[in-house]
Amino acid sequence: MILTDNWFTALSENEDGTYTFISGRSGIEAFVESGKLRERLEIAWTYKADEKGLPADDAEAQTMEEVGDKLRAAMEKDKLAIVTGIYTGQGKREINFICRNIEAFGQRLNDTLASYPQLPIVVNAYDDPDNQEYRDLLELKGEED
Numbered sequence: 001m002i003l004t005d006n007w008f009t010a011l012s013e014n015e016d017g018t019y020t021f022i023s024g025r026s027g028i029e030a031f032v033e034s035g036k037l038r039e040r041l042e043i044a045w046t047y048k049a050d051e052k053g054l055p056a057d058d059a060e061a062q063t064m065e066e067v068g069d070k071l072r073a074a075m076e077k078d079k080l081a082i083v084t085g086i087y088t089g090q091g092k093r094e095i096n097f098i099c100r101n102i103e104a105f106g107q108r109l110n111d112t113l114a115s116y117p118q119l120p121i122v123v124n125a126y127d128d129p130d131n132q133e134y135r136d137l138l139e140l141k142g143e144e145d
Helices: 029-033 058-076 102-113 132-143
Strands: 004-011 019-026 037-047 081-089 092-099 121-127
Touching: 004 102, 019 132, 037 058, 037 102, 058 081, 058 092, 058 102, 081 132, 092 102, 092 132, 102 121
Parallel strands: none
Antiparallel strands: 004 019, 019 081, 037 092, 037 121, 081 092
């Protein structure tokens, strides 16, 4: 299986007038259907938001991008975990992964972030054997897998 780097974006206006930018991964159906990535991990980063719910501080926004890129590279190098979607809005960025092994993910997360000061993140793990969150995300694109 080849991991592609195809993404789609969507913009959602929230009830409070703020926005959420959504980036979703396309072309990973073979990984989803393999049944090997049965866990979903969500990394939520709380940030200071502007009036539209987006990052108010350019330096923090840049750090979020840098950390996200490093985590993606670290997790995807051997397909331990694959980023499926990124949601940014309402003062929070969520990066969703589908994963093979939660313990290995946690160790690699700690190793990857060791050079940073403590970040305002929370990691949540979910049993998602059917990758339902990812399938729901694809509906934003109008794509069935």
